[in-house]
Amino acid sequence: MARVSQEHLDARRRQILDGAARCFARNGFHATSMQDVLAEVGLSAGAVYRYFRGKEELIGAIATEAFTAIRSAFEEASRATPPPTPDVLLGAVLRLFLEERVEGADRQAFARLIIQVWTETLRNEELAGTLSEGYNGMRVAWTRLVTAYRENGLLHADVPADHVARTLIATAQGFIAQQALFGDVAVEVLEDGLRGLMSMSVPQDDEPI
Structure with a gap:
């Protein structure tokens, strides 16, 4: 199985953070759910939770x-x-x-x-x-x-x-x-x-x- 490069991991983490930031800026921290973040970044829950355990970590x-x-x-x-x-x-x-x-x-x-x-x-x-x-x-x-x-x-x-x-x-x-x-x-x-x-x-x- 091919190893995932660090560049790919960093880019994916950046994608998640940028998407979450857009959600938070638009609706506020407490009105934004993890489902909102998943929809914004277009990734599965497993892909996102690999980097962040939840909204507080984001x-x-x-x-x-x-x-x-x-x-x-x-x-x-x-x-x-x-x-x-x-x-x-x-x-x-x-x-x-x-x-x-x-x-x-x-x-x-x-x-x-x-x-x-x-x-x-x-x-x-x-x-x-x-x-x-x-x-x-x-x-x-x-x-x-x-x-x-x-x-x-x-x-x-x-x-x-x-x-x-x-x-x-x-x-x-x-x-x-x-x-x-x-x-x-x-x-x-x-x-x-x-x-x-x-x-x-x-x-x-x-x-x-």
Whole structure:
């Protein structure tokens, strides 16, 4: 009997995850059954259960992929020297995470899936641990980046690096939430808004306001 190649196994697993993600994005985790997933991917129960024992494992795999993808996007985009400013970095991350992974209207569905993953962590301790690990990893990456900003003379405010990191992560999360709720939110809007905020200057005491 011929052995199944690893490429085939990986492609089949990808097929299942993508189909399940479409179902979850369309109907939500709890309204989607395994039968819905089987119909979406066009495979038998035996073929799917070979990779995932049930819906919880599928949710966990999709969540882990999502957390890993956005963390990797931050790390990849922040390796440039000199470090990119927040508007450039967040723009690059969100394009990599949203626009290059999915097309057109699917971006809103993908963003909705991410929101569902976040809410699922409130009832699933394993997912909560995965989210916490990914979040803390991004905080570390951004904290290093803030240090690089200061070393390059780009950031002068005496604000704890972790506070800046949390704020920038919240900006990315807020953008994903807007995409999920309203759709058709261009990354350029976020870049322009950040660039505008970055251009602000605090007047001195003797300057007119």
